Amino acid sequence: MYDLQSCFDEDSEEFKTLEYRICCGQLIQQDTIDKIKGIVAKPMPKTWYDWHSLSALPDDRREFYRRILANKKPYFMKYIYPTSARDYSSYLKQHSRNCMVKFGYNVEELMDKAENELSEAELWFLQKFNNALPLQRGNCIINKICKIFEDNFDSVKERRPSNEFDITVLKTDAKYTEAEFKAIKKLCKQYMEVIGKQYRRLRVTREERLDFSQKIQQTYDSFSDDCIKVCPNDEVRCNLIIDIAYGNETGKDFAWRTSGEEIVQQLLRKFGTVISFPVRNDDGDIEYGGDHFEMFALNVED
Amino acid sequence: MNYSLNEFEDAQRYLSERLLEEDDDNQLRVIARYYMDEGCTRELAREKVCEFVCMCGESASLNYWSDKIDLAIKRAKKTPLIEADYISVSKAELNRIATLDGVRLQRLAFTLLCLSKYKGMRKENNDHWICVPDKDIFAMANIKVSLRKQASLYRTLMLSGFIRLPEDNNSISMQILFADDNADADSEIKVFKMRNLGYQYLKYLGGPYFECSNCGVTVKHRNDPDGKGRPQKYCDECAALIQAQQKTEFVMRLRAGRKVALLV
Numbered sequence A: 001m002y003d004l005q006s007c008f009d010e011d012s013e014e015f016k017t018l019e020y021r022i023c024c025g026q027l028i029q030q031d032t033i034d035k036i037k038g039i040v041a042k043p044m045p046k047t048w049y050d051w052h053s054l055s056a057l058p059d060d061r062r063e064f065y066r067r068i069l070a071n072k073k074p075y076f077m078k079y080i081y082p083t084s085a086r087d088y089s090s091y092l093k094q095h096s097r098n099c100m101v102k103f104g105y106n107v108e109e110l111m112d113k114a115e116n117e118l119s120e121a122e123l124w125f126l127q128k129f130n131n132a133l134p135l136q137r138g139n140c141i142i143n144k145i146c147k148i149f150e151d152n153f154d155s156v157k158e159r160r161p162s163n164e165f166d167i168t169v170l171k172t173d174a175k176y177t178e179a180e181f182k183a184i185k186k187l188c189k190q191y192m193e194v195i196g197k198q199y200r201r202l203r204v205t206r207e208e209r210l211d212f213s214q215k216i217q218q219t220y221d222s223f224s225d226d227c228i229k230v231c232p233n234d235e236v237r238c239n240l241i242i243d244i245a246y247g248n249e250t251g252k253d254f255a256w257r258t259s260g261e262e263i264v265q266q267l268l269r270k271f272g273t274v275i276s277f278p279v280r281n282d283d284g285d286i287e288y289g290g291d292h293f294e295m296f297a298l299n300v301e302d
Numbered sequence B: 001m002n003y004s005l006n007e008f009e010d011a012q013r014y015l016s017e018r019l020l021e022e023d024d025d026n027q028l029r030v031i032a033r034y035y036m037d038e039g040c041t042r043e044l045a046r047e048k049v050c051e052f053v054c055m056c057g058e059s060a061s062l063n064y065w066s067d068k069i070d071l072a073i074k075r076a077k078k079t080p081l082i083e084a085d086y087i088s089v090s091k092a093e094l095n096r097i098a099t100l101d102g103v104r105l106q107r108l109a110f111t112l113l114c115l116s117k118y119k120g121m122r123k124e125n126n127d128h129w130i131c132v133p134d135k136d137i138f139a140m141a142n143i144k145v146s147l148r149k150q151a152s153l154y155r156t157l158m159l160s161g162f163i164r165l166p167e168d169n170n171s172i173s174m175q176i177l178f179a180d181d182n183a184d185a186d187s188e189i190k191v192f193k194m195r196n197l198g199y200q201y202l203k204y205l206g207g208p209y210f211e212c213s214n215c216g217v218t219v220k221h222r223n224d225p226d227g228k229g230r231p232q233k234y235c236d237e238c239a240a241l242i243q244a245q246q247k248t249e250f251v252m253r254l255r256a257g258r259k260v261a262l263l264v
Helices: A013-037 A052-056 A059-067 A075-079 A082-103 A107-112 A120-131 A141-153 A178-205 A209-230 A234-246 A252-271 B007-017 B026-037 B042-055 B062-078 B091-098 B103-122 B134-140 B147-159 B197-204 B236-263
Strands: A274-280 A286-288 A291-299 B087-090 B174-176 B187-191 B209-211 B218-220
Touching: A013 A059, A052 A059, A075 A082, A075 A141, A082 A107, A082 A120, A082 B147, A107 A120, A178 A209, A178 A234, A178 B062, A209 A234, A209 A252, A234 A252, B007 B026, B026 B042, B026 B062, B042 B062, B087 B091, B087 B103, B091 B103, B091 B187, B103 B134, B103 B147, B103 B174, B103 B197, B134 B147, B187 B197, B197 B209, B197 B218
Parallel strands: none
Antiparallel strands: A274 A291, A286 A291, B087 B187, B209 B218
């Protein structure tokens, strides 16, 4: 509500009402958290955030309530919620396209124009655009900070680190055919979509973490079973999945979740059964995170 | 998306050839509607579509296709199958398009006109409104330009009175204002395939384009059509398929000939 409040003067009734609602909101939030202890938590009135509930209000108050309706997240939330970012960018893209067709320039250029330079049609377009924006672009403090960051980092391109890891270390000499590669790649793509959907559903349904991780593991097991039907040889299948996963098709996590054991067995066969790992030791020669470590070798065959 | 003029035949072909294309969102809807038109309920049509998916290959996973099948059943209920031989474009409409400045703009106008007639087949009293993504429109018009240029082309059409945008600024719909409902009476071009409409228009203008004898899609001649040698008959995709087929047949004939020779 702070972002909405920033759109009004400090002396206005809207500002004061929103100030009251912000205080109430903090109390309502605290009571809702404490509901489990038996506290009777009063919910936030729907007329504060739901457009449809305004129709029940008397005519003289409806316009006032509509002006201070907090039904949108503030602009900076697009960096926290990916769905907000997606909705906002598709909204902007669609409106830019229509703005370019109707007026010859995009929405940002239209917004930069002074109000007295805009025609009636352009003003109406902007009004409709601002009313239906999925995020609130008020001048609250965090929105202003967000804008400063965006202006300064607009020209900076993110440089991806080069992938210097040699994946042949994880693989054996077993060869696969192109038909096997295409079949497993297709399965990988399908299962990644299924897993992506499950993660998105988790955000909405908020099911228990344990149930969810079991479900995800079942999906990976199902994928492994399907891969075995296509390519029964463990070594060949492992090489295939490493090539697909490390080729940025699915992500490295996919390879380790589905063929982790086989990869470890391959590494042990290739480099002997001794594994080295750092152990905390005050006299160690490796320094990390304020602690000292030394490398410890363990023969796993024992 | 696949814009087919005869979805009924397509459904039969998918079922007989057990063809499942991942990129085609429309395919399952067409098959589902085909079953519904044969008298199946929604639940039975869903079962049959699932069977079809399973028949299409070992790697077809119902886990992956389940949501797509649900969406296809939902859409199939609302959209009937199109069964048409061709779309007619009249002389009057073409004359109107010819008043536009620039062949690229004319191709775009031609494509929008054909799309409005196509959509009209699916829904009567559509009033020539279309709601098709820009990338599909420009792909069919065979025009490759930036987003800004695309908007500029639409703007020119809008200012010339060819199209109208809706009041809703969030919509990609547009109304085609120059379509003629009685085009069949004065048909100048018959569009048999909703692909490469830009090339079809250029062919009408006399450009070096031809229709593939195998798939019917209009493509550009690789070489000079009036030059030496036989004129091109197939598009590149069909040419590769047919060459592979002919090679296989040749090898089979050769082996059969050798077998007979050995027996003798």
